[in-house]
Amino acid sequence: MGKELTTRAEDYSQWYNELVVKGQLADHSAVRGCMVIKPYGYALWENMRDQLDKMFKETGHVNAYFPLFVPKSLFEAEEKNAEGFAKECAIVTHYRLKSDPDNKGKLIVDPDAKLEEELIIRPTSEAIIWNTYKGWIQSYRDLPLLINQWANVVRWEMRTRLFLRTAEFLWQEGHTAHATKEEAVEETLKMLDVYAAFVEEYMAVPVIRGVKTPNERFAGAEDTYCIEALMQDGKALQAGTSHFLGQNFAKAFDVKFSDKNNKLDYVWATSWGVSTRLIGALIMAHSDDQGLVMPPRIAPLQVVIVPIYKGEEGKMLVDNKAIEIMDGLKKLGIRVKYDDNDNARPGWKFAEHELKGVPVRIALGMRDLENNVVELARRDTKEKFTVSLDGIENYIQKLLEDIQQNIYDRALAFRTEHTTEANSWEEFTSILDGKAGFVSAHWDGTAETEEKIKQESKATIRCIPLRNTHEDGKCILTGNPSTQRVLFARAY
């Protein structure tokens, strides 16, 4: 297999595409815009999913599962939500095929098997879930209802890219119901914090917490909060969203509850989600021209041991020690593989594990055994060093933590370096066309200006940061007064 990767400088986009495929995370499928997530990529997703799931449960949520199909009449109930997704829905209209009388061995859709009502394949599950919640909620005692679902959804995107935007993707969607507005808002922000903590602490990707402008809001939400990450090409990526839905869905689906004073009111709602898109963020935040760089805490494989030997006896000696090291690491809960595949030679394995981003590599040969040492290589810095076999397990455990911290620090330094204040239109555009990244600038707060800036610069307002300091200034486009800076960037 030719393993030469396109470099980031040559063609960032192609570099990304090659990494996903050559790093064995995912492949294109026979279905337009849909990917096959391969075992290595799925193992990564499982680690992310398990950690998030744990965090959801720690904050009081439980899992449930709702249908893939949404009857059209339910789908259209919340008008704005329906309108927002209408353009990208897959629709089931029939339930049967039959043999084609004109073409032997082929099938056609049976025109007699048309559904009374079309079924929408969920692009998001608010409709089917809120229709269900109606039967679950009568009293304030039924609240809050804190439910999460792990599922696939379908959005018929025009232009797709593996992980970043696929027609079908895996995600989780939390849907909660509350007695008061304050409680729902609090929930929305709490889950935003859970997302930020997960992405920063586990994926080692620093994020900005913020709120979207009305233009960029989720269809049907009162407020959309988000975490925004910066990729190595200076483009932003929305890594997760948490929506305060007000009483919009409660009203659309007639979900009312009696409060302590037996007064009827509509419940308050939130929804929040992250998807396999996070894997795209992970790749573009950390990886380099040699391949993927996996953050140790969620890496499918944290350590790989590569044996180097001559002859059968040599192999036996190395095997014994390697297995001993592997067992020691496993006892510490470290995910480790002994790569004793005899088809591939050491050099080939080194390159392969670098491509797949395994954080730590141990090379073990006769000469190491004699000296009671191993050669360690860390993926993030590509440094190699020799360490004693005594206490190797604890050394590696510490090294994994160092790597996790280092790639986070590196990504944070990059973001800091690529976050720039602009005070004029000329500055604004020259930054975007130059080093790119986040641009912090004044905006007059109108949708018209926001749209015009987007038209002329291709940059969008990523968010109004939550921890924003207020300062008086003038909008970079119109010169109208503004009270705070917002964060612009070109985005995925």
Place this chain on the structure above:
RNA sequence: CGGGCGGUAGCGCAGCCCGGUAGCGCACACGUCUGGGGGGCGUGGGGUCGCAAGUUCGAAUCUUGUUCGCCCGACCA
């Protein structure tokens, strides 16, 4: 969805313009020498040329349709 490019062995590609029944490198299998950064030598297996129609004595090659991908645009909670 508009414009451009592409799909030939598991992967990367040549052949197509000028029609005559498919080739190279890597990978794979076996043997052997090897083994500390993508090994050497020898032997061997594998492809109805994305799919479907058409033109032709004959199609990977020409024509039409279709599908999947890549790039640019429009779109994108």
